[in-house]
Amino acid sequence: MYALKVAGRAPRRARLRWWPVVLLAAACACTSAQASCLQSADPTIARLQEMVGENASQALTESQTELDALKRDPASGQFIDGARAAALYAVQAEGYGLLELDADARKAAAKGLELATSVQDPVHLELLSAYSEEVFEKASIAGAIEAIEAARVVQPHGSVADTCLLNSRGLLEHRQDRADLAIVTLTQAYRASIAPAVTEAHIRSADYLSLVMRSMGDYPQALALNQEKIDWDTTHEAVNALSVSRFMRGQIYKLMHNYKAAIDEYAQARKLSASLNDHIGIAFADQTTCESHTELGQLALAERECSSALRTFSSAHVSDAIKETEALLARIDLESGHPERALLTLNHVLDHGGADISPRHVASIYEWRARTSAALHDYRNAYDDLRQFIALYTEANDAERNREVSAQRARFETDREVERNAALQRELALSQEHAHRQALQLRWNTVAVTVGAIVITLLIYFLIANRTYRQRMVQLAREDSLTGLPNRRHTAELAEAALRTASQTQRPLTLAVIDMDHFKEINDRCGHAAGDTVLREFARAGREALRESDILGRWGGEEFLLVMPDTPVELALASLERLRTLVFNIALPPSGSGLSVSLSAGLASLDASTRSLDELIAQADAALYMAKNEGRDLIRVAEEHHEHVALEDHHGGMRISV
Secondary structure, three states: OOOOOOOOOOOHHHOOOOOOHHHHHHHHHOOOOOOOOOOOOOHHHHHHHHHHHHOHHHHHHHHHHHHHHOOEOOOOOOEOOHHHHHHHHHHHHHHHHHOOOHHHHHHHHHHHHHHOOOOOOHHHHHHHHHHHOOOOOHHHHHHHHHHHHHHHOOOOOOOHHHHHHHHHHHHHHHHOOOHHHHHHHHHHHHHHOOOHHHHHHHHHHHHHHHHHHHHHOOHHHHHHHHHHHHHHHHHOOOHHHHHHHHHHHHHHHHHOOOHHHHHHHHHHHHHHHHHOOOHHHHHHHHHHHHHHHHHOOOHHHHHHHHHHHHHHHHHHOOHHHHHHHHHHHHHHHHHOOOHHHHHHHHHHHOOOOOOOOOHHHHHHHHHHHHHHHHHOOOHHHHHHHHHHHHHHHHHHHHHHHHHOOOHHHOOOHHHHHHHHHHHHHHHHHHHHHHHHHHOOOOOHHHHHHHHHHHHHHHHHHHHHHHHHHHHHHHHHHHEOOOOOOEOHHHHHHHHHHHHHHHHHHOOOEEEEEEEEOOHHHHHHHHOHHHHHHHHHHHHHHHHHHOOOOOEEEEEEOOEEEEEEEOOOHHHHHHHHHHHHHHHHOOOOOHHHOOOOOOEEEEEEEOOOOOOOHHHHHHHHHHHHHHHHHOOOOEEEEOOOOOOOOEEEOOOOOOEEEO
16 A cells, blocks of 8 residues: 555555455555554464455455454443454554545544554554555644654654654655655665664665655656565565556656656556456556557557556446546547547546546646647637646646755746647647648638737747746856756855955854765765765755855865855854754665765854955865864864864764864
């Protein structure tokens, strides 16, 4: 279940309700085999926990039988063995969750929590995690996170229970559209669960992180983490989970527009679903394969696959999947030269204005109906659908932009609207030109009006695009492409300006030269991609730890320059300590075992004798050189008149000398 429910709501493949009994096995087969994070010491409960991932409906039946057999107090009606009843409710909560019966899952978890109230009880923690996985409303997520943190306070740091709760918190933070927080939380869980005793929790962390990375567009990291899950599923012969993991890998490749690789993954997922007699899983594999073949222009193959998926969805009455598959078939009809048939299908698909379709598909369906109307020369309806498409596209991309963590991924929504609108305008213009060649009876005045509209649209587009291009070129000239921080030249300009202001106003200013420790060894052992990730994560940590008025720029390689206006050296040391703490949490891949990310820094403060930025940087550089020579993970202050004081950091052993 956890592999599918991270992204706010569960992916469509797992969102099957109570279909007829014959489809219950198929619904269970779509979910992960790892249902519980904390395994029970009771053999019967442990067997039921394993059964949840294999056959949730059977686990629900057997757990209810066990509950019915428990004795109750005749006077109060309460279970005599409340601890065992709570453990059985935990099994039921997991089972209902796998079957996507959210209300029943929450109800079972709530009953169990009434019986197991101690935050030190593993059953309480399992119930708390199960309940949190069924919380989707924004108003309730904050309360669920608060409950998880209250339970974490009494857990040993790095324990299985602590790691499981961290995973649940990361899931909820992702549902809050706070991918930045989710990554920090899940990375902490991922690193804390490397030991063999907590392997299951480690794989769960990798699975969560893969989906968060995918939502952020960091596809290489998403693939690497997904591969860990696939390796685990393969080693443990978890066929159910492996089918889902392969399907998710195909989704990542599809987002990367690597459709051939996506088709290969869907084929493997389909084969595994077939071995489980999972008809719904097969149908989803066929549907996504159909979409990929359509993108590749292989329409005959795509039509067969979508038709097969449609038959299965129709038999199971999966209404939203039916309409999405019909929309794909309409697109195939349009590209095959049958716009009339495509329009009939799309009118049916949008008969409720898209309310009965997954929101992520509605915009594209309006776009294809606009193209279909244009192919039939119905330009008025084409423009109406185009406006609806732009409105939905804007809304979806605004939501996506709010989830983005790194500033370099942000784009102006108006640019996307203009580009998208211009592309459709050009396609409509080409369609009209083609129609004009085949229908000489069109009146010349209609042609003149249309051509004029196109010319005006293109002129507007070129003006806006030219302005956007100039703005982007200015940004590129000032920005480091890897980290999104100011590059060396722009950093120097900002530092010079800050130095002049500080000198004129007699305000304090502290400057730091920061160098990432052992960076060459990280590159050599983990690869340059991991090194690039370390630099990007350092930049992200800097944005989080420092003030808006502070200037952090890439000075060269793994070296950074930090300028802190209105900041005496004591406050600068505190800021660097916050940054150091965040940097220490940057995760390295398994090949970097034994390595950790740390920084060394040299500080220098502006005084009356300082005459230039170069002089101040030279002082900080000399202090950095001493920090490196004295063992790294160290901050040195350049002012010689300060007393030498050594402070020991109890978190990571960082030495700060001034």
